Amino acid sequence: MNEKVLDIWPEIKWIKDESLREKVLNCWVYAIENSPLTPEDLKVIPFSLLIKDCKISFMNHKRTAVQLSVEIANLMKKNFGDEIKINMDYLIAGAILIDVGKLIEYDKIDGKLTTSNAGKLLRHPFGGVAIAARFELPYEVQHIIAYHAKEGDDAKRSIEAIIVHHADFVSFEPFKT
Ligand SMILES: [Fe+2]
Numbered sequence: 001m002n003e004k005v006l007d008i009w010p011e012i013k014w015i016k017d018e019s020l021r022e023k024v025l026n027c028w029v030y031a032i033e034n035s036p037l038t039p040e041d042l043k044v045i046p047f048s049l050l051i052k053d054c055k056i057s058f059m060n061h062k063r064t065a066v067q068l069s070v071e072i073a074n075l076m077k078k079n080f081g082d083e084i085k086i087n088m089d090y091l092i093a094g095a096i097l098i099d100v101g102k103l104i105e106y107d108k109i110d111g112k113l114t115t116s117n118a119g120k121l122l123r124h125p126f127g128g129v130a131i132a133a134r135f136e137l138p139y140e141v142q143h144i145i146a147y148h149a150k151e152g153d154d155a156k157r158s159i160e161a162i163i164v165h166h167a168d169f170v171s172f173e174p175f176k177t
Contacts, residue, residue, distance in 0.1 A: 001029045004039045008059055011066045011096055017089050023135045024093045027100050031131055035103035045106075045113060051175055058102075061171050066095040068167035076163075084159065087140065091160040094144025097137070098168060101127030101145070125151050 005028045006012060012028075015021040032039060046054035047061035073086045104127050105119030118127065128145040144161045146152065148168055157165060 001033065005029050005032065008039045008042055009063075009096060011063060011092065014070070014092050015089050015096075020089055020093055020138070020141075023137050024096055026135045027097055027131050027137070030135070031100045031103040035106065036108035037103055037106055048172070048175075052177055054175060056175060058099075062096075062099055064171040065098070065164070065168045066092065068171060069095040069164050072163050072167060073160075086159055086163070090138065090140045090144070091163060093137065093141045094148075094160055095164045095167065097128060097132055097141065097145050098148040098164060099124060099128065100131050101125060101129075123149070123151070125149050 002025060005025055009028060012021060012025055015024060037045070042058045045058050047056055047058045048054055069091055070088070073088060073091055076084055077086060101122075101124030102119075105116055105124050107114050107116035107119075125146050125148060129142050132142045132145055140158065140160070143158055144164050147155045147157050147161050148165050152161065152165065
């Protein structure tokens with residue numbers, strides 16, 4: 001399964017710290033093993049069940065958000081210099097993990113995708129933090145997962161969480177109907 005996850009998530013290799021890279025990989029392996037979805041499914045299913053006729057796949061949307069996060073962070077570092085401190089490993093790990101909790105939000109009934117009971121009761125930022133805590137991801141990364149969506153709007157987000165939140169939303173909102 002490690003190879004399959006690295007195949008859908010080549011950005012995991014962008015994480016420089018070996019132990020962090022391993023933990024991120026373990027979270028995704030665990031989530032897929034506990035989900036009705038396969039790595040192949042993630043390449044084809046629409047990234048949102050709430051958008052009618054959505055043609056953008058889950059992986060396309062998620063990888064775009066990670067790639068955008070890195071581009072934004074690099075530009076901010078270049079232009080703002082020492083005025084801004086961004087931990088790139090935390091940023092990339094967090095961006096890769098923000099939607100790992102979605103794997104348990106889905107159910108497959110008679111081959112059709114629906115929202116699972118877990119998905120109805122617990123939105124994916126909570127499920128994602130639970131998975132990240134299980135594999136002892138640093139709190140800085142759990143913070144990015146916890147506050148990446150609307151749940152974090154009233155919180156004080158870290159710089160890494162601010163970047164990931166916006167990168168995620170710009171790769172989502174244009175498709176909202
Ligand atoms: Fe999300």
